[in-house]
Amino acid sequence: MSIIFYDIPTKDRTPISPNAWKTRFTLNYKDCPYKTEWIEFPHIESRCKELGISATSTSPDGAPFYTLPAIHDPNTGAYISDSLSIAEYLEKTYPEHPLFPHNTIGIQSAFGPAFMKNVAPLWQFIAPAMLSKVSPLSEEYVFRTKSVDFGMPLDQLLPKGEKAVEEWKKFEAGLGVVDSWYAKTGSVFLMGNEPCWADFVVGSFVVEFPRTVFGEHSQQWKDIMSWHGGRWATLCQNLKKYEKIA
């Protein structure tokens, strides 16, 4: 039976959530049959509660906070949220095509936070641009919640002029640190010829998220694809076989 994969749509039903991309990559890589159920941002909480999917964190006011991706596996009855928890569940239940080969779950769990710190300057560019991509139903929700996350109205987050040039360079430099990790491996993926979890973390934020939000004709996308000796263009190419939207 197919796994149900809960993801957030854009206006044209292409996926926008980088965290959900990690799960899509994982499902495709592991050849797990699945079917997407699209849930708009404002409906995530009620739908998760209805299904019995756990909150992934706590709001500043102490209330449980619900996020996607989540999955339901009718073969085991499991409902799971949080991309890393989903990956760990899928790895245990469907061990073929390992995400964490050679007992690397511990060190790969530390990879996400280290990676996110380096790409942090991307957010000020990409979060405001998300507004024009999501459905009118989600727009108000994204504006309100992301404005709280960033401590200012989302439409004021985007840097302008000189500041924009500087901050975009900071993003390039941060990504340069990630490039240096890849360079040490001497391969397209971080652990060799097959992708691991960490590659899906990188691919979600460096390939899928900017491509969806900025678009393939944008200067931002062209910049990223040209940086670091074409590292991300090559990664993009090699992730194609795990991009199916089912």
Place this chain on the structure above:
Amino acid sequence: MSIIFYDIPTKDRTPISPNAWKTRFTLNYKDCPYKTEWIEFPHIESRCKELGISATSTSPDGAPFYTLPAIHDPNTGAYISDSLSIAEYLEKTYPEHPLFPHNTIGIQSAFGPAFMKNVAPLWQFIAPAMLSKVSPLSEEYVFRTKSVDFGMPLDQLLPKGEKAVEEWKKFEAGLGVVDSWYAKTGSVFLMGNEPCWADFVVGSFVVEFPRTVFGEHSQQWKDIMSWHGGRWATLCQNLKKYEKIA
């Protein structure tokens, strides 16, 4: 021929630098014969320049900044600084007892920054306590340079009263995240029964550094050894065979 290992002494010639501990662990784990040359803090720059050892970073004023550990390998003529660069050199030159098995150099390179972010609250306790451990020759240097690093006179960094209790709890919580990475592996070391580079990073900061600076009779040491179901006490036990000071 023995490798020369450049390290910083305390008053009683026990090592104090956590970064140098990473190199000592590596040399012992790889069974590389070596001999320590002790260099006091204020002499690091002149001795590195004399030997032709590269600076590891740049000071805020733009001048090259020299740090230990460093090694000289008379078998190849190499002089190398920076604990991770030394580890990479030793791994290539002496591949037995691998630090980065199964092509994990890329993901393990990301481990250090993720780990350091989680244990950051330790610094305000341990940096001021270093002063009473180093020789009179190094004391002024440590006070001056660490005061610049932390943006306040080093003797004012130590939190007091309620604040101290809170900050020590933050350190425990941060280390709890690192514990969760270990818990996922189900083994004493991060990749199984043999240590990898990331274990030496953790052991240097969670075992050797607090033991040297706070001492084995301190409340701080007892706390750390009792936390997280004895995780760090067990790690301490299992690192013993790599602690030789040659």
